[in-house]
Amino acid sequence: MGYGFSAADIAYLASPPGAAALAEVAELELSAASQLADVAAMRRAHRDHAPALVETVRLRRRAAAKLSGAQHWLFTDDALQQATPTLVARHRARRLAGRDVHDVTCSIGADLAELARVCPRVVGSDLDPIRLAMAQFNLTQPKPTTNTVLVRADALVPCSTGTAIVADPARRAGGRRTHDPAALQPPLPDLLAAYAGRDLAVKCAPGLDFDRLGWAGEVEVVSLDGAVREACLWSPGLTEPGITRRSTVLTSAGEAITLTDTDPDEIPEQPPGEWIVDPDGAVVRAGLVRHYAARHGLWQLDPRIAYLTGDRLPAGVRGFRILDRLEFREKSLRAELRRLDCGALEILVRGVDVDPDVLRRRLKPTGSLPYTLVITRIGRTATAFLCRASR
Incomplete structure (x- = not known):
């Protein structure tokens, strides 16, 4: 569960003395071998602030590969686990560029930071006062945003008008990850009902059964560097007509490759070629294997199996x-x-x-x-x- 931060902890960490203390702790090894000595030294130097300082530095180190600017941010353990990787958040923000947006589950601000770059006005809200205070601080790093307002509010009680809604329900129930839409926090059916008729983008676990959900808009499955990161439900007003499934393959090098179910999917049936290709997980989970094959001149080993085959490899793909x-x-x-x-x-x-x-x-x-x-x-x-x- 990690350390339980208090409002006093946040106030201290966000202050100049807290920043100086964090810089001091960041010089420590904080490994399994040095932990006892490092923590003891911090307790002597910073007394009651030591646990918050040590936890923040540990979380910043964990966040470095996931979030841009993580070396300056504040986190809780749970919030960091659920935070959207920066490149994924940036991709979603681009799809909302130019819109006024309200992130109704803003947590520590990972999505807000990217939305603020491309949206004229951004509202962030959350019920958790600690995460909200962390978001307030994070949005000042490295310099304050000028187009973002933060408020404490229940995601199921609309408090903005004229905005596109972004939501990221927590995917853990009883300490375990859940694929049950009704077990999310807030529950997905309740969230969809609360914003019926609004333009809405909801981040979800890619393992949800979207066919059973009966979603009328688009389901986009996103991967980053070969790992499936999330699915996002886009309401009809935020997607192109006719698209119900999309896969987006992102890389740390800045590439973004997209397929939709409006792309061609006619492929031949013939014996195995020279190569076998295992499509990216985003393509498989979005149900776009045939579309991927058609784009790259491939075909399936078996019509019910996601392995593809062909005589040439798509550029940059491991085969x-x-x-x-x-x-x-x-x-x-x-x-x-x-x-x-x-x-x-x-x-x-x-x-x-x-x-x-x-x-x-x-x-x-x-x-x-x-x-x-x-x-x-x-x-x-x-x-x-x-x-x-x-x-």
């Missing part, structure tokens, strides 16, 4: 060159891997009930050459492709 196609039988696989001097073995599985780690131990590769084993189902048959990864 697996097929060396051999084998029956999925452990004994014959083990013998073939031994014959090929297989050492490091990457195992990818889709459509077959196989645990890659367990199978790797059973195959016992002890050689010197790296291979990839792609195990999938083609028709009714479990099939193994022995491959060499492109990188």
Whole structure:
């Protein structure tokens, strides 16, 4: 759960003496080996402020890879876990550029900071006074925003007019992550009802069953550097006519590749090509595998499986060159891997009930050459492709 910050903690951390103390703590190692000595030294130097100082520095270090400017921000542990990565928040903000926006679950301000860059007027609200105080401070770093107002308010009680609504319901219930829309905080059905008829963007877990939700607008699934980060529900007024599914693939290098269900999805049915391609998770979860294949001249190994194949790799995509196609039988696989001097073995599985780690131990590769084993189902048959990864 992390340290429980108080209003007095926030006031101190945001003050010049607090900033000086944070700079002092930032010089400490704060590792498992040095923790006792470091904390004891901080208690002697800063007494009751020591826990808040140490926790803030730890959280800033954790946030460095996720949030721009994290070295200056204040967080709680839970708020940092749920905070939108800066590049994802920036992507969403671009879609709202030029609009007046109200983030009704603003927390510590990760989305607000990006909205304030491109929106003329921004309102942030939250019920948690500690997170709200942190957001107030964070929006001054490195310099204050001039177009943002923060208020304490319940997300389910509309308190703005003429704004597009942004919401990020908490996805933990009883300390565990939940995929139940009614178990979110605030509950997703209640949130949608509270802003019926308003332009609305709601950040959700990508594991939600969006078909059962019956959402009338667009569902966008976003990944960053190969990891699926979130889904966002966009109301009809915030998307283009006809689009109900979108995948957006972001990279730290600044690339953004988008597919929608209005893109072509006609692909051939033919035997495996030279390569196997495992599409980005955002493409798979958005249900746009065929659209991705059509864009890149690929086709499916099996119409029910998300693995694609073709004779050329899409630019910048990691793929697996097929060396051999084998029956999925452990004994014959083990013998073939031994014959090929297989050492490091990457195992990818889709459509077959196989645990890659367990199978790797059973195959016992002890050689010197790296291979990839792609195990999938083609028709009714479990099939193994022995491959060499492109990188």
